[in-house]
Structure formats: C-alpha cells, structure tokens
Amino acid sequence: MNFFRGVMGGQTAGPQPTGAETIQKLCDRVASSTLLEDRRDAVRALKALSKKYRLEVGTQAMDHLIHILQTDRSDSEILGYALDTLYNIICNDEEEEQELIFVSLNDDKDEFDFHVRWPGVKLLTALLKNQCSQVQGVILVSPMGVSRLMDLLADSREVIRNDGLLLLQHLTKGNAAIQKIVAFENAFERLLDIITEEGSSDGGIVVEDCLLLLLNLLKNNSSNQNFFKEGSYIQRMKPWFEVGDDNSGWSAQKVTNLHLMLQLVRVMVSPGNAPGASSSCQKAMYQCGLLQQLCTILMATGVPADILTETINTVSEVIRGSQTNQDYFASVNAPSNPPRPAIVVLLMSMVNERQPFVLRCAVLYCFQCFLYKNQKGQGEIVATLLPSTIDANSISAGQLLCGGLFSADSLSNWCAAVALAHALQDNLTQKEQLLRVQLATSLGKPPVSLLQQCTNILSQGSKVQTRVGLLMLLCTWINNCPIAVTHFLHNQENVPFLTGQISENLGEDERLVQGLCALLLGICIYYNDNSLENYTKEKLKQLIEKRIGKENFVEKLGFVTKHELYSRAAQKPQPVFPSPEQMLFDHEFTKLVKELEGIITKAVHKSSEEEKKEEEVKKTLEQHDSIVTQYKDLIRDQDAQIQELKEQVSTLSMNNEQMQTQITQQQSQIQQHKDQYNILKLKLGKDPQGPFTQGEGAQVNGLNTEELGQLREEVEELRRQHTLLHTQLSEKDTLINTLVKISLDTTARVESNLWMEQLQELELLRSQVQSQCAEISQLQTERQELIRRAEATVSKRDLSHTGEECRGLRERCAGLEQQLATAQSTVAIEQTEKAKLQQDVQESKKEQDDLLMLLADQDQKILSLKQKLKDLGETVDEDEEDDLDARDLDEDEDDD
Numbered sequence: 001m002n003f004f005r006g007v008m009g010g011q012t013a014g015p016q017p018t019g020a021e022t023i024q025k026l027c028d029r030v031a032s033s034t035l036l037e038d039r040r041d042a043v044r045a046l047k048a049l050s051k052k053y054r055l056e057v058g059t060q061a062m063d064h065l066i067h068i069l070q071t072d073r074s075d076s077e078i079l080g081y082a083l084d085t086l087y088n089i090i091c092n093d094e095e096e097e098q099e100l101i102f103v104s105l106n107d108d109k110d111e112f113d114f115h116v117r118w119p120g121v122k123l124l125t126a127l128l129k130n131q132c133s134q135v136q137g138v139i140l141v142s143p144m145g146v147s148r149l150m151d152l153l154a155d156s157r158e159v160i161r162n163d164g165l166l167l168l169q170h171l172t173k174g175n176a177a178i179q180k181i182v183a184f185e186n187a188f189e190r191l192l193d194i195i196t197e198e199g200s201s202d203g204g205i206v207v208e209d210c211l212l213l214l215l216n217l218l219k220n221n222s223s224n225q226n227f228f229k230e231g232s233y234i235q236r237m238k239p240w241f242e243v244g245d246d247n248s249g250w251s252a253q254k255v256t257n258l259h260l261m262l263q264l265v266r267v268m269v270s271p272g273n274a275p276g277a278s279s280s281c282q283k284a285m286y287q288c289g290l291l292q293q294l295c296t297i298l299m300a301t302g303v304p305a306d307i308l309t310e311t312i313n314t315v316s317e318v319i320r321g322s323q324t325n326q327d328y329f330a331s332v333n334a335p336s337n338p339p340r341p342a343i344v345v346l347l348m349s350m351v352n353e354r355q356p357f358v359l360r361c362a363v364l365y366c367f368q369c370f371l372y373k374n375q376k377g378q379g380e381i382v383a384t385l386l387p388s389t390i391d392a393n394s395i396s397a398g399q400l401l402c403g404g405l406f407s408a409d410s411l412s413n414w415c416a417a418v419a420l421a422h423a424l425q426d427n428l429t430q431k432e433q434l435l436r437v438q439l440a441t442s443l444g445k446p447p448v449s450l451l452q453q454c455t456n457i458l459s460q461g462s463k464v465q466t467r468v469g470l471l472m473l474l475c476t477w478i479n480n481c482p483i484a485v486t487h488f489l490h491n492q493e494n495v496p497f498l499t500g501q502i503s504e505n506l507g508e509d510e511r512l513v514q515g516l517c518a519l520l521l522g523i524c525i526y527y528n529d530n531s532l533e534n535y536t537k538e539k540l541k542q543l544i545e546k547r548i549g550k551e552n553f554v555e556k557l558g559f560v561t562k563h564e565l566y567s568r569a570a571q572k573p574q575p576v577f578p579s580p581e582q583m584l585f586d587h588e589f590t591k592l593v594k595e596l597e598g599i600i601t602k603a604v605h606k607s608s609e610e611e612k613k614e615e616e617v618k619k620t621l622e623q624h625d626s627i628v629t630q631y632k633d634l635i636r637d638q639d640a641q642i643q644e645l646k647e648q649v650s651t652l653s654m655n656n657e658q659m660q661t662q663i664t665q666q667q668s669q670i671q672q673h674k675d676q677y678n679i680l681k682l683k684l685g686k687d688p689q690g691p692f693t694q695g696e697g698a699q700v701n702g703l704n705t706e707e708l709g710q711l712r713e714e715v716e717e718l719r720r721q722h723t724l725l726h727t728q729l730s731e732k733d734t735l736i737n738t739l740v741k742i743s744l745d746t747t748a749r750v751e752s753n754l755w756m757e758q759l760q761e762l763e764l765l766r767s768q769v770q771s772q773c774a775e776i777s778q779l780q781t782e783r784q785e786l787i788r789r790a791e792a793t794v795s796k797r798d799l800s801h802t803g804e805e806c807r808g809l810r811e812r813c814a815g816l817e818q819q820l821a822t823a824q825s826t827v828a829i830e831q832t833e834k835a836k837l838q839q840d841v842q843e844s845k846k847e848q849d850d851l852l853m854l855l856a857d858q859d860q861k862i863l864s865l866k867q868k869l870k871d872l873g874e875t876v877d878e879d880e881e882d883d884l885d886a887r888d889l890d891e892d893e894d895d896d
Contacts, residue, residue: 019053023060030064036075043068043081050088058089076113083119090126114157121152121163128170136175146171146178150185153194161194165209172216179217183224187217188233200240201257208253211260218267222274229268229281235288237265241297250304262310265290269317271573282322291318291325295332299342305356312346312362313574320369320573326377329370340395343370347397350419351404351412361575361583364415368573368588371422375430381423382430385437385450402439405470406453410463411580417469418586421476425588431481451477451487459497464509465584471516472589475523479592482529489524489535495543502556503548512584515560518553519593522600541604554601560593570594
C-alpha cells in the first residue's frame with residue numbers, strides 16, 4: 001500500500017518515479033496480483049492517472065484493462081474503473097476493446113448495475129464519435145445489439161437514459177439499417193412519450209436530444225417515414241405547436257426545441273421525399289389539425305423571428321402541391337382590423353426592404369409553394385391585377401407584386417418578378433389574361449401594359465438583380481404562348497434592344513444578362529406564329545446571323561447553365577442564399593432553361609428548308625396523334641361494348657341455367673304423373689269386374705274429382721310456364737342478334753379506317769382491333785351455343801307438354817282420348833323437322849305392329865274397362881278405344 005500512497009501523492013524518501021514508471025508498476029500489479037482487491041486498487045490508480053497521462057496509460061495499460069473486462073466481470077466496481085479509464089484514454093484504434101465494452105455493457109448479470117452501465121454508455125458514445133462506422137458494424141453483427149441499447153431509453157435512472165439518447169444519436173447517423181432497426185424497436189413511441197413527459201416545447205435539453213434522434217431516424221429514410229405516418233404519430237405532433245396568446249419571453253431552449261419540431265414536420269413533407277410519400281403526410285397533417293395549428297403560429301404576435309421564419313418554411317412544404325391544403329391556406333386571415341388574407345400579409349413582408357432577408361426568402365418560398373400545381377390559386381392572384389377586380393379600398397396581392405416589381409429595392413424587384421412568374425407557370429390561360437393588365441405610369445400619359453412596362457425598366461439599365469428577375473419573368477410569360485410572343489415583338493424597340501445586349505462585349509456580371517436576353521430572343525423564334533411580317537422566324541434568325549452570329553449567340557445562351565448560382569438554385573426548390581446579392585436564379589426557372597436550351601440552339605441553326613420540313617413533320621405528327629387518339633377512343637368504346645356483351649352473355653347463361661333447372665323440375669313432376677297413371681292402369685287391369693258403389697261414383701280410375709281438378713290446374717300452370725319461357729328465350733335471342741350486329745358494324749368501321757399501315761403504332765392498334773374482333777367472334781359463338789341450348793330447351797318443353805297432355809287425357813279417360821291424339825300430333829310437328837318426323841312415324845308404325853300382337857291378350861281387360869266407363873256414364877267408341885289402348889301399350893314399353 002506504500003506504493004499506492006506514493007502514486008497518489010504521499011511523501012517518500014528518495015527520488016520520485018516518473019509518470020511512465022508509475023503506470024508501468026501499476027500495470028505489473030494488475031497483471032500479477034492474485035487478489036481482486038489489489039487489482040481493483042491498481043485499476044483505480046490507473047483511472048486517476050488516465051486524464052493526466054492519457055498517452056502513457058493508453059499505450060501501457062490497454063491490454064491489461066481489456067483483460068480485466070474479460071476476467072473480472074463478477075465485480076462491478078473494478079469493471080467501472082476499467083471502463084472509466086478506457087473512456088479517458090480513448091484513441092483512434094480500439095477495435096478490440098469495442099467488442100469487449102459492448103459485451104460488458106450487455107452482460108445479463110451486470111446489465112442494471114449503475115457502476116458498469118453508465119461508464120459503458122459513455123465509452124461506447126465516445127467510440128462512436130471517433131470511429132462511427134466501425135462501431136456501427138460491430139453493433140449490427142452483435143445478437144440483439146440494437147435491442148439492448150434501446151433498453152437504455154426505459155432505464156429508470158435519468159442519467160443513463162439521457163446518455164443513452166446521446167449514444168443512439170451517434171449510432172443512427174448515416175446508417176439506414178440501424179435506423180430501421182431502432183424504429184421497429186418502438187423508438188417512436190418511447191421518444192414521443194419522453195418528449196411529453198419532459199414538457200414538449202417547454203422541456204429541457206432532453207427534449208432536444210429526443211428530437212435530434214427523431215430527425216436522424218426520419219430524414220432521408222422513406223421506410224421510417226411511412227412507419228411514422230402509419231403509426232399515427234403525426235397526430236401526436238399537434239400539441240407541440242399549441243402556443244398561448246402571450247408569446248413574450250421565450251427561453252433559448254424553447255426556441256431550439258420548437259425549431260427542431262418544425263424541422264421534424266418538414267422532414268415528413270420534404271419535396272425531396274419519394275413521390276406520394278409527402279402527399280399522404282400532407283393529408284394527415286390537415287386532417288389532424290396540424291396545419292391549422294401552424295397557421296395560428298404564423299399569424300400570432302410575439303413569436304421570435306427565427307421561429308416565424310421556420311414556421312413559414314414549414315407551412316410552405318405542408319401545402320406544396322396539395323390542393324386541399326392550398327385552399328385552406330388561401331382562406332386563412334390575419335387577426336387584423338379589417339381582416340386581411342394571410343397571403344397579403346406575407347407579401348407585405350416580402351416587398352418590405354426593412355424585413356430580415358431570411359424572412360423575405362421564406363415568404364417567397366411560401367408563395368411559390370402556394371401556387372405550385374395550383375391553377376386555381378394562380379387564377380386568383382392574376383385576377384387581382386385585372387381592371388374588373390381591382391378594389392381601391394383594399395390592398396391585394398396583385399397590387400403588392402406590382403409595387404415590389406417597380407420599387408427602388410432590387411431585392412423586392414427580384415422577389416416580385418419571381419412570384420409573378422410562378423403565377424404564370426404552366427398556365428397558358430393566365431399568361432393571356434396578364435396581357436390585359438394596364439398600368440398608369442404618370443398623370444396625363446396613357447396607360448401601358450404590364451408587359452411593356454417590364455421591357456421599359458429592362459432597357460433603362462437597372463441593377464443586375466432587377467434585370468435578371470425581369471428577364472426570368474418575361475421568359476416564363478411568353479414561353480409556349482404565341483400570343484404573348486406577338487405582343488412582345490409588336491413593340492419595335494424590344495428586338496433591337498435584345499440584339500444589342502447580346503452582341504456587346506461586357507464584363508462577367510453582364511454575361512448572365514446577355515445569356516438571358518439570348519434565351520428570351522430564342523423563345524421569340526421558337527414560339528413565333530409568323531403573324532408579324534417584320535419579325536417572322538426566318539427574319540429573326542437572319543437578324544441573329546447578321547448582327548450577333550449564330551455561334552456567338554449559342555455561346556452566350558450556354559453561359560446561363562454554366563453559372564455557379566444556377567447550379568446552386570437547381571438543387572432544391574427552397575430559395576436559400578448566403579446574401580441578397582447572390583439571389584439571382586429561381587429553381588423552377590432553372591428547369592425551364594434546361595428544357596429550352598437545346599430546343600433554341602436547334603431552332604437557330606435550322607435553315608428555311610429544314611424549317612418547312614419540320615413544320616410538315618409536325619403537322620403529320622399532329623394528324624397522326626389525332627388518328628391515334630381516334631383509334632384509342634374507338635378501342636375504348638369497343639372495350640366498353642365488349643364488356644357489356646360479356647355481362648349480357650353472363651346474364652343469359654344464368655337465365656338459361658335457371659330455365660334448365662325449371663325444366664328438370666317439370667320433367668320430374670311429369671314422371672311422377674306418369675307413374676301415377678301407370679299405377680292406375682294396373683289397378684284397373686287387376687279388378688276389371690269390381691262393383692261400383694255410390695261412394696265410388698265420385699272417383700274416376702281410382703282418383704276423386706278433387707285430385708283430377710288439381711291435376712288439370714297443374715297442367716294449365718305448366719303450359720303457362722312453357723309459354724313464358726319460350727317468350728323469354730325469343731326476346732334473349734333477338735337481343736343477342738342485335739348486339740352481335742352492333743359489334744360487327746363497329747368492326748367494319750375499324751377495318752375501313754386502316755389506311756395508316758406504314759406506321760408502327762397503327763400496326764399495334766390494328767392488332768388490338770383484331771383482338772377485339774376475335775372477342776366479338778367468341779361472343780357470337782357463345783350466342784350460337786345459347787341458341788342451341790334454347791332450342792334444346794324448347795324441345796324438352798315440348799316433350800314435357802306432350803307428357804302433360806297424355807297425363808291429363810288419360811286421367812280424364814276415354815272421354816278425352818281424341819284431344820290427346822290431336823295434341824300429340826301437334827307437338828310432334830313442332831318438335832322435329834319434317835325428315836325426322838317421317839322417320840319417327842315409321843318407327844312408331846313398327847312399334848304399333850308389335851303392340852297389336854299384344855292386344856289380343858288384352859281383349860278381356862279392355863272389355864272390362866269399357867264396361868266400367870259405361871257405368872260412369874261415359875260414351876266409348878270402339879275405334880277410339882282401340883286406339884287408346886294401343887297408345888297406352890306404347891307408353892308402357894317406353895317406360896320400360
């Protein structure tokens with residue numbers, strides 16, 4: 001122990017050992033001591049020296065400390081000392097101890113031991129700060145590694161939970177695999193619970209750490225974003241933004257927390273997210289009231305400037321491209337007297353040069369997002385500039401934009417020009433409407449158009465920022481709008497001004513203006529309808545070749561896309577600039593330049609012959625597109641007709657099945673009646689001389705009058721059903737014939753128009769039409785099958801009808817025999833064709849010849865039956881009786 005006293009500062013005689021010598025002796029003691037207490041004291045001494053002698057302890061004691069972690073896991077105190085020592089001496093090459101630290105941290109026996117867990121968390125965090133990717137790899141391959149670290153968030157000791165948050169922040173940086181694992185370990189639920197427990201935006205540093213971890217998990221991770229949305233966690237964000245009326249005295253921590261919360265919302269609706277992902281989040285934010293809460297902050301008083309700026313940016317991306325959210329934002333009013341639309345209030349800040357630069361950029365971004373893919377909003381903004389809608393008693397968005405466009409502040413000029421350009425983006429109607437806007441420049445002078453006023457200011461040689469903004473507005477305005485091009489060329493001063501600007505040799509700053517002038521002139525060439533004789537396409541190209549030179553023109557045009565600020569603006573929609581002077585390009589305009597540069601270059605180099613050929617090809621393509629459209633419409637109609645035919649065939653098939661079922665039931669009933677009739681005949685044959693009493697007078701052949709009446713009613717009902725079914729089949733057959741005729745007529749019309757065989761696309765369409773014809777032929781086949789089934793059904797019904805007549809006539813006995821013979825003859829004629837009927841007659845004669853042989857044996861029975869019929873009061877003719885008996889015998893043989 002005297003040795004340790006010397007190490008810790010006790011006075012001893014003789015020369016004092018150096019720090020390296022002391023550390024070496026302590027390392028020897030750690031390696032050689034057999035008692036745990038001695039090793040613990042030595043490691044404690046190394047911990048005390050590790051901050052002052054960081055390098056020496058790291059180089060000499062590293063292996064011994066790792067050995068302690070491996071062999072002395074049962075003692076939490078020595079493990080804590082070893083972990084603290086490693087934390088103090090951590091360096092850039094510690095792959096081996098990373099695994100050991102992780103094992104010690106997650107050892108089941110000591111996992112809740114504060115002395116081990118807290119130093120382990122701190123050490124692992126330090127390792128992640130220095131060698132993040134290596135530590136992430138070790139944790140990923142460790143079984144349940146991430147899950148064990150997630151348990152830190154549930155630790156009841158706040159110091160471990162808070163340091164666990166820091167550890168997870170570093171662990172989830174730039175590793176999508178770990179981010180997904182952490183998210184599916186219920187991280188969102190735990191973090192949101194901690195934020196709520198800590199007071200949301202009013203909370204402390206812990207809330208900030210939770211928000212930073214959430215940002216790591218969600219940013220650029222579409223899987224986690226979808227999981228966050230599907231888990232209804234967006235709805236839990238709404239209470240974060242509930243601010244009171246008194247917004248004075250915001251603490252720095254609250255500002256930081258709310259700023260991170262707004263960033264979290266923006267991550268979910270960022271324009272850079274996968275298509276469709278942002279729109280679903282925008283919808284959820286509107287439905288849960290989050291957008292409404294953000295607009296409340298937007299219009300509140302006393303909100304810090306940086307929070308207001310970030311709120312504007314957040315609202316911008318929540319409404320961008322979402323018609324529902326854009327409509328809601330248009331309805332928001334500021335709490336002023338009288339109330340003013342929020343858009344107007346924001347535009348007032350944008351054109352006010354006293355407002356902070358970042359705030360003005362945020363308002364411009366908000367206005368751009370409000371108009372993005374929002375033709376309704378574009379129309380509302382342009383309408384505020386038209387003479388019929390101007391209200392002198394109120395300030396409108398159009399008035400503010402015009403005021404900013406022509407103010408003395410170049411930044412206001414640029415912002416107003418870009419904002420107005422977004423009101424015209426991809427909207428031909430509003431481009432034409434804006435041509436109607438007239439401006440009063442001064443008293444006593446006639447008004448000039450907005451288009452002319454923009455070119456007037458452009459020609460006055462204002463600041464570069466102002467001219468760039470106006471040129472972007474003009475290019476966007478006349479692009480793909482021949483009427484606007486004509487209006488621009490109608491002013492005789494515009495073309496000479498543009499050619500003069502392009503042809504001059506100016507400085508670096510002016511080269512950008514020259515490039516935009518070349519772009520504007522190129523648009524005038526490409527979208528020129530040749531309505532002005534002095535400025536047709538050909539004459540403008542001749543003018544360029546004469547005064548500028550084609551190569552020089554193309555070179556000046558190409559300078560735009562090579563500009564550094566162009567590349568920066570093309571990266572993302574939000575206008576973010578270090579300083580107002582660098583605010584030159586708009587994101588949407590960069591896409592327009594990229595689209596037009598190649599087109600204009602080709603248009604300038606084309607000769608008049610090539611121009612004519614291109615016009616002819618263009619007309620041919622338009623005709624081709626028209627024909628293709630007609631064929632597509634025709635195929636679409638045929639598809640609808642085929643689908644309708646299929647549905648009708650399906651209905652007819654179902655009806656046929658129902659009819660078949662009814663026929664089967666009727667056949668079963670007929671067979672039952674036949675069986676009853678045969679039983680009656682057998683009874684009459686067995687008791688030919690039986691006496692008839694008074695009670696038997698009410699019966700005929702063993703059946704009483706009521707039963708005979710019921711049988712007659714069933715016969716009539718079956719006849720009615722037969723007639724009804726036959727009528728239905730006739731109607732279905734007529735309908736099928738009509739539908740097939742329509743399909744054939746449609747096919748004929750398709751075949752008559754197949755004159756575009758040389759075009760490959762029409763060949764494809766022809767094959768589609770032929771496929772449709774094949775389907776129609778199949779329907780015709782199905783129709784024939786239905787007709788065949790219907791005929792078979794009718795034949796079966798005729799047979800049923802024959803059986804019914806036989807049963808009825810036989811039940812009425814001899815008095816109805818003549819009607820039975822007549823009905824059978826009629827049914828036989830309807831059932832088969834003439835040739836088949838003759839064949840059936842011949843076969844019937846043969847059968848009758850055989851039956852005549854049997855009649856001799858039945859004479860006695862017939863006489864007895866005749867006597868019974870006479871007793872019943874019926875008149876029996878001898879010939880008809882013989883005929884009846886012959887038919888009865890024939891029926892019996894068929895049943896056998």
